[in-house]
Amino acid sequence: MRSSRDAFTLVEVMIAIMIIGLLAAMAAPAVLKAREKAQTRLCMNNLRVIHTAGEQYLFEHPDDDDITLEELKQFFSNEVIPECPQGGTYQTKVDKGFHVTCTVDGHEL
Numbered sequence: 001m002r003s004s005r006d007a008f009t010l011v012e013v014m015i016a017i018m019i020i021g022l023l024a025a026m027a028a029p030a031v032l033k034a035r036e037k038a039q040t041r042l043c044m045n046n047l048r049v050i051h052t053a054g055e056q057y058l059f060e061h062p063d064d065d066d067i068t069l070e071e072l073k074q075f076f077s078n079e080v081i082p083e084c085p086q087g088g089t090y091q092t093k094v095d096k097g098f099h100v101t102c103t104v105d106g107h108e109l
């Protein structure tokens with residue numbers, strides 16, 4: 001005959017599952033926030049790299065006042081332009097230097 005000490009009761013298992021679920025629910029917002037922060041950092045890094053490429057291109061073509069991302073392809077490995085991890089679009093502008101911005105709020109140099 002099995003004694004009650006051999007295994008967990010249903011109530012004990014349910015309480016353990018409930019506690020694990022509660023901890024996971026408490027951790028989820030922090031994990032999501034950290035993920036968003038990392039993606040923002042990655043976008044800022046992309047902007048910095050594109051800005052550097054744009055400045056270099058502008059140095060070589062001082063009369064070009066409408067530099068597109070396509071024209072900057074040569075500066076990137078495999079000619080792949082970095083993309084915003086949150087789906088933003090990069091916009092370029094030449095006005096007393098080269099400027100690049102992301103359409104997502106908070107993604108700026």
Ligand SMILES: [Zn+2]
Nearest residue numbers: 043084102107
């Ligand atoms: Zn972005």
